[in-house]
Amino acid sequence: MKLKLMVIREDKVELESFEYQQQVIGEKPVVLDVLLQYQENQNKDYAYRYGCRNGLCGVCTVEVNGKPKLACKCRVGEGDTITPLSTLPVLSDLVVSRQAVSKQLVEKLPVPQGTGQDNNADNTDYQRLNRCIECYACLHECPMHEKNDLTNRQADYLYGNPYSLLRIQRNLVDANATEEVKEKSLKLARDLGIEACRDCKGCRCGVGINLKKDVIRPLLFRLPNGEPDKSIEKEY
Ligand code: SF4
Ligand code: SF4
Numbered sequence: 001m002k003l004k005l006m007v008i009r010e011d012k013v014e015l016e017s018f019e020y021q022q023q024v025i026g027e028k029p030v031v032l033d034v035l036l037q038y039q040e041n042q043n044k045d046y047a048y049r050y051g052c053r054n055g056l057c058g059v060c061t062v063e064v065n066g067k068p069k070l071a072c073k074c075r076v077g078e079g080d081t082i083t084p085l086s087t088l089p090v091l092s093d094l095v096v097s098r099q100a101v102s103k104q105l106v107e108k109l110p111v112p113q114g115t116g117q118d119n120n121a122d123n124t125d126y127q128r129l130n131r132c133i134e135c136y137a138c139l140h141e142c143p144m145h146e147k148n149d150l151t152n153r154q155a156d157y158l159y160g161n162p163y164s165l166l167r168i169q170r171n172l173v174d175a176n177a178t179e180e181v182k183e184k185s186l187k188l189a190r191d192l193g194i195e196a197c198r199d200c201k202g203c204r205c206g207v208g209i210n211l212k213k214d215v216i217r218p219l220l221f222r223l224p225n226g227e228p229d230k231s232i233e234k235e236y
């Protein structure tokens with residue numbers, strides 16, 4: 001099975017061909033199987049990330065034929081092309097910098113604590129959002145995120161993305177969040193540009209969280225100027 005993998009170093013950007021050797025007859029490898037074999041047989045220095053190998057840690061996301069996929073879960077076939085996430089700056093090969101996205105929230109998104117409520121008790125909104133594995137697949141085709149300088153490793157991101165908005169909305173449905181925490185969280189959503197979501201048909205989550213229904217819509221409804229745009233409403 002022949003595939004193409006992107007190699008990105010300071011002085012080179014190129015697609016390299018690789019012939020994957022099936023481990024057993026009829027094997028349908030996932031991206032990570034290909035990366036491990038490619039590194040072993042053809043490019044010892046190849047850079048990529050993985051952790052749990054089970055769709056839980058979210059660090060292995062790459063693009064397959066231009067779409068974000070978890071390397072440990074996505075099966076590949078003849079002629080597929082594996083590249084790094086195009087929505088974040090590349091550090092080397094398939095490794096991207098996640099720093100600018102996390103910096104949007106660190107020390108800005110307040111941490112809910114202290115109401116003494118139990119988050120596990122029957123709070124389905126909160127638990128639904130807790131399924132986020134921080135894979136950043138949802139940054140793909142987000143017009144708000146695209147306004148950031150996506151190739152600059154040093155840049156601060158002024159504009160938000162579905163993941164940041166999910167974290168904000170999670171505070172708003174967190175039984176442990178005080179009204180002050182909720183107000184500050186909502187302000188951050190405004191600062192990150194949630195108004196852009198009114199004119200957007202919506203975002204997609206890599207693990208099936210309904211971002212339009214459970215994140216964007218409730219956030220837009222909380223803004224002072226009221227209901228989301230009618231075109232968004234149709235999508236829910
Ligand atoms: S709805 Fe908002 S967060 Fe989702 S893709 Fe559109 S602009 Fe981005
Ligand atoms: S919201 Fe979904 S796609 Fe976005 S980071 Fe979380 S799990 Fe990944």
Ligand code: FES
Binds near residue numbers: 049050054058059
């Ligand atoms: S290695 Fe953890 S999600 Fe892929």
